[in-house]
Amino acid sequence: MTRRWKIILGVGAAAAVVIGAPLTWHMLPPGPFSFVGGRNVSLAEYGGPSPVGVPAQLRNASLVERGKYITEAADCAACHTTTGGTPYAGGRAFRTPFGTLYSPNITADKETGIGTWTDADFVRAVHQGIAKDGTRLYPAFPYESYSLLTDDDVKAIRAYLFSLPPVRAETPANAMKFPFNQRSLMAFWSFFYNPDKRFRPYPDRSPEWNRGAYVTEALAHCGDCHTPRNLGQALDNRNKFAGFVVDGWNAYNITQDRDSGIGAWTDDQIVEYLKTGHTVGRGGAGGPMAEVVEVSLSRMAESDIRAMVTYLRTIPSVRTPDLPAPKAEAASDSHRKMTGTSDARGKQVFQGACVSCHGWSGNSLLTPEATLIGARSVNDISAANVALAVLSGIERPAPGLSMPSFRRAYTDAEVAAVANYVTARFGAKGSALTAKDVAELRAQSEP
Ligand code: HEC
Ligand code: HEC
Ligand code: HEC
Incomplete structure (x- = not known):
């Protein structure tokens, strides 16, 4: 081997270690319970009250009733329902950086839903992300969390879904970009990221902690x-x-x-x-x-x-620099921070569209729910959620007061101005949202 080759190989090997080790470390994160430490055991070996299934008061309920509870706790409806659509009939769009994906119809319709799926087909899909016909599913369906669910809990979900009227609704075709349209590639994803292992309780932790772990990780994800x-x-x-x-x-x-x-x-x-x-x-x-x-x-x-x-309470603390401690009271208008670029327009918009519900002090006179002081969103330096609240509004269940959507009322520049005004006035540090940022948020939150 020539000296030149030796140097190239040597440098190459060193680079592989320097880049490869951190990259492997980054690419292979630990499981959801890696922070816990201590021993875990199978459900059969665990002596405490069962951490899986439904809460004690529903233990004797029918399979369908138990399934309803578990299906709701697992939030299946959120993704498998369009705005205003029939629950579980699918069709909701998921815009990912790799293209658009639609959630399928998971009602018991035999042609357009999962009416022909057996318990075994269904359990495999929810644990492993593999459809009845063997197609690999994208992890937008969070099966890496659901793989922690017991077989019985997954079967209870199917029993509940099959107890509802079947809905005929064709799932729109996906529009994923190459190579992400190659579903078989998801086999690699699952190999690395979905260990497909059921929940194992930790006997050194309290029964309540173990129930909380199952509900938080396996169900509510x-x-x-x-x-x-x-x-x-x-x-x-x-x-x-x-x-x-x-x-x-x-x-x-x-x-x-x-x-x-x-x-x-x-x-x-x-x-x-x-x-x-x-x-x-x-x-x-x-x-x-x-x-x-x-x-x-x-x-x-x-x-x-x-x-x-x-x-x-047992999750390790992580600090986020852009989220300072919420501030306890509003800044006055003369405050230096209030003189941001678009401040005058921001104040105008606030006065015209917001102050009636939120008040100049940020403490709403109408309802404590509309108090902005202390809210995370106004103390978030990115102001993204403030702009999104303005664009999309916030529905509150009756008899609460809802916040209307201002999507059509204001331009991107005006939404940015009022968001910057709101964070500077009511938050710990004013934001610097631009019209371009708002344009992106507008596109992402298109109803
Ligand atoms: C975060 C959104 C999300 C949640 C929550 C979710 N799903 Fe899905 N699910 C999807 C998407 C998206 C797909 C389609 C994936 C694909 O096309 O590769 C899917 C696919 C499926 C499929 C495959 C159906 C078929 O025809 O291939 C089943 C079954 C399913 N989900 C059941 C469930 C159940 C049961 C729950 C609750 C335990 C649930 N999903 C929760 C997004 C979700
Ligand atoms: C009709 C009354 C009403 C008007 C007008 C209104 N809001 Fe709201 N707003 C509410 C209510 C009620 C909530 C609380 C919703 C909740 O509980 O999550 C809210 C929530 C918010 C939040 C989220 C606070 C949090 O808890 O994170 C922000 C930010 C906000 N409003 C800003 C604005 C701005 C800016 C305007 C003017 C462009 C505006 N609102 C106009 C009623 C209103
Ligand atoms: C579909 C996505 C999604 C899921 C699933 C979800 N969250 Fe959230 N969560 C959010 C978003 C977005 C916000 C910010 C809401 C806002 O500012 O109005 C939030 C806010 C919160 C907050 C308030 C934080 C603060 O500082 O104001 C808490 C607490 C919270 N979530 C807990 C949970 C818990 C516990 C679960 C599981 C049971 C959960 N979330 C599941 C998206 C989600």
């Missing part, structure tokens, strides 16, 4: 939105629950960090937020989180919500 993803689109559990972006909305840090996470919230505040989509002094749920509350969390037993809180 909170990490699907709140955990960042790596380059392979797998959950980066080293930054578990540290926050991610869904359809432009920031799904905030829900680790125990006191400033940027929910470490400073009381248990009751977290419970109230999850059950009702709002908690006094900390703001409310808009966008995708409002939907999770509506179709899933608000229908769950309080014992399960409390168990989730017990589990969430």
Whole structure:
């Protein structure tokens, strides 16, 4: 071998180690329970009350009733229903960087739904992401979380879906770009990222913690939105629950960090937020989180919500620099921070369209739900969720007051101006959202 070749090979090998090791580390994140430590056991070996299935008060209910609870807790309706459409009839579009994907019809219709699927077909799809005909499914269907579900719980879901009237609804064809339209490639994805292992309880933790772990990870799959993803689109559990972006909305840090996470919230505040989509002094749920509350969390037993809180309390803290501790009161107009570029227009819009509900102090005189002081969104330096709240509005269940959508009323520049005004006035640090940023958010949140 010539000296030149030796040098090239030597440098190549060194580069492979230097680049390869961190890349492998990045590409192969640990599982959802890697933070726990300690021993876990199979359900059969676990001595405590069962952490799986339905809450105690439903244990003797019919299979269909148990299935209903589990289906709602697993939030299957959110993705398999279009706005205003029949639940579970599919057709909802998922815009990914790799193209557009539509959720299928999962009602019992024999031709356009899953009416011919057996228990075994269904369990394989939910655990492994493989359809009845052997087609590989994209992980937009979060089967890496659902693979933690017991077979019995998945069968209960099927029993419930099959108890509903079948709906004839053809699923629109996907428009994925090459090479992502090659479904067989998902076999590699599953090989690396879906271990296809059922939940194993931790005997050293309390029964409530174990129930919370099952509900949070296997059923509610909170990490699907709140955990960042790596380059392979797998959950980066080293930054578990540290926050991610869904359809432009920031799904905030829900680790125990006191400033940027929910470490400073009381248990009751977290419970109230999850059950009702709002908690006094900390703001409310808009966008995708409002939907999770509506179709899933608000229908769950309080014992399960409390168990989730017990589990969430043990998630390691991660700090997000763009999410400072919420500020306790509004800044005055003369404050230096209030002199951002589009400030005058921002104030005008606020005065014309917002102040009647939100007040100059940020403390609403109409309803505590419209109080902006203390809300994460106005303390988020990106202001994305503020702009999205303005564009899309926020529906609150009756008899609550809803926030109207201003999508048609204001230009991108005006939405940016009012968002920057709102964060500067009511938040810890003013944002610098541009009209171009708003144009992107507008496209991502197109109804
Ligand atoms: C985050 C969104 C999301 C959630 C939540 C979700 N799904 Fe899906 N599901 C999808 C998408 C998207 C597809 C289509 C994937 C593809 O085309 O590769 C899919 C595919 C499926 C399929 C395959 C159907 C077929 O005809 O091939 C079944 C079955 C299914 N989901 C059942 C469920 C059940 C049961 C739940 C709740 C436990 C659920 N899904 C929750 C998004 C979701
Ligand atoms: C008709 C009353 C009404 C008007 C007008 C209105 N809002 Fe709202 N807004 C609400 C309510 C009610 C909520 C609380 C929704 C919830 O509980 O999640 C809300 C929520 C918000 C939030 C989210 C707060 C959080 O908890 O994260 C922001 C930001 C916001 N509004 C900004 C604005 C801006 C800016 C305008 C003017 C362009 C405006 N609102 C106009 C009623 C209104
Ligand atoms: C479909 C995506 C999605 C799922 C699933 C989801 N979230 Fe969220 N979550 C969000 C978004 C987006 C926000 C921000 C809402 C806003 O600002 O109006 C949010 C906000 C929150 C907040 C408020 C944080 C703050 O600082 O204000 C908490 C707490 C929360 N989620 C907990 C959970 C838990 C627990 C689960 C599982 C049961 C969960 N979320 C599942 C998208 C999601």
